[in-house]
Amino acid sequence: KTEKTLIKEVAAQDNALEQFRFDVLKGLNNTPKKLQSKYFYDKTGDTLFQQIMAMPEYYLTNCEMDIFQNKTSELANIILETDEAFDLIELGAGDGTKSAFLLKYLLDQKADFTYMPIDISANILSVLNNKLKADLPELNIICLDGEYFKMLEKAAELSSRRKVVLFLGSNIGNMEKEEALSFCRGLNTYLSPGDIVLMGFDLKKNPQIILDAYNDKAGITAAFNLNLLTRINRELNADFVVEKFEHYQTYDPLSGACRSYLISLDHQLVNIDGQSVNFEKDELIYMELSQKYSLQESEELANNSGFETINHIMDSKSWFTDVAWLS
Ligand code: AVJ
Numbered sequence: 001k002t003e004k005t006l007i008k009e010v011a012a013q014d015n016a017l018e019q020f021r022f023d024v025l026k027g028l029n030n031t032p033k034k035l036q037s038k039y040f041y042d043k044t045g046d047t048l049f050q051q052i053m054a055m056p057e058y059y060l061t062n063c064e065m066d067i068f069q070n071k072t073s074e075l076a077n078i079i080l081e082t083d084e085a086f087d088l089i090e091l092g093a094g095d096g097t098k099s100a101f102l103l104k105y106l107l108d109q110k111a112d113f114t115y116m117p118i119d120i121s122a123n124i125l126s127v128l129n130n131k132l133k134a135d136l137p138e139l140n141i142i143c144l145d146g147e148y149f150k151m152l153e154k155a156a157e158l159s160s161r162r163k164v165v166l167f168l169g170s171n172i173g174n175m176e177k178e179e180a181l182s183f184c185r186g187l188n189t190y191l192s193p194g195d196i197v198l199m200g201f202d203l204k205k206n207p208q209i210i211l212d213a214y215n216d217k218a219g220i221t222a223a224f225n226l227n228l229l230t231r232i233n234r235e236l237n238a239d240f241v242v243e244k245f246e247h248y249q250t251y252d253p254l255s256g257a258c259r260s261y262l263i264s265l266d267h268q269l270v271n272i273d274g275q276s277v278n279f280e281k282d283e284l285i286y287m288e289l290s291q292k293y294s295l296q297e298s299e300e301l302a303n304n305s306g307f308e309t310i311n312h313i314m315d316s317k318s319w320f321t322d323v324a325w326l327s
Helices: 003-028 043-053 059-070 072-079 097-108 122-135 148-158 177-189 207-213 220-235 295-304
Strands: 086-091 113-119 162-167 196-202 245-252 257-264 268-272 275-279 284-291 308-314 320-326
Touching: 003 220, 003 268, 043 122, 043 220, 059 072, 059 097, 059 207, 059 320, 072 097, 072 196, 072 308, 086 097, 086 148, 097 113, 097 122, 113 122, 113 148, 148 177, 177 295, 196 295, 207 245, 220 245, 220 257, 220 284, 295 308, 295 320
Parallel strands: 086 113, 086 162, 162 196
Antiparallel strands: 196 320, 245 257, 257 284, 268 275, 308 320
């Protein structure tokens, strides 16, 4: 590495920390108070999310695994409709457990492609990279660590071939519906006619099943939310007493919005990087949205952002769907 690229990376890190500080202080000075769930994923957060994916209540991963394991050829046929070489860009790749099935299948078919996983966590990308280097040594892989659109831009610079974009796991659910719409419109501007998006939607279903997935008995989801306070303590020199906050989860079956909050159990003052933030007793911090969709709502999202729905593949329970869109 040249000295120049090293300096750039340090600057990018400083920038990320400065952005984190700005977003946290802005969010906690807002009414109602809120924090962004994209900040859940530090090293501990990555591990907690892997534990969530392994919980019996968190059906999402099992459902999408069912699709990637048992309907691999259907997924691959959408991508291999033309035999032109392509770049496979994955937004929010995480540890890539599901995508690995598709990657292996594509390699077995001798498809010519480069895999470009994008994630906000450099930690989970290195986990992914090590795993794929060992399991699929013949795979071409370029890891991109950062925010979706910044890294999409990088990917677009690096790629001159047709693009297939994976956005799995119901990551889209973390966006409010209007945000999801502008996100999909933005995504489409990076694509050319004929490019493909595969997007994972968690479907509306028995509301109790959804609530249970985000309100597990073992308290892992609670720990996942509370860990952001610990991260703020460490990285922003703050003094949250984590025990003085409690996780609270809601699901509204009419709108499909599943939301998590932290409740302040006392009146308390928290110091963040020299600034004091007041919490009333019972005051909430809004933490995360995990939006659920009907199949029809997913199609409306496609239509309103200039995509054509070409296929959708469901798990055996019809709880989750991976939808294929054509740009
Ligand atoms: C990674 C955004 C898909 O919203 O279901 C899991 C994160 N939060 N349990 C989701 C999450 C609480 C997850 N996504």
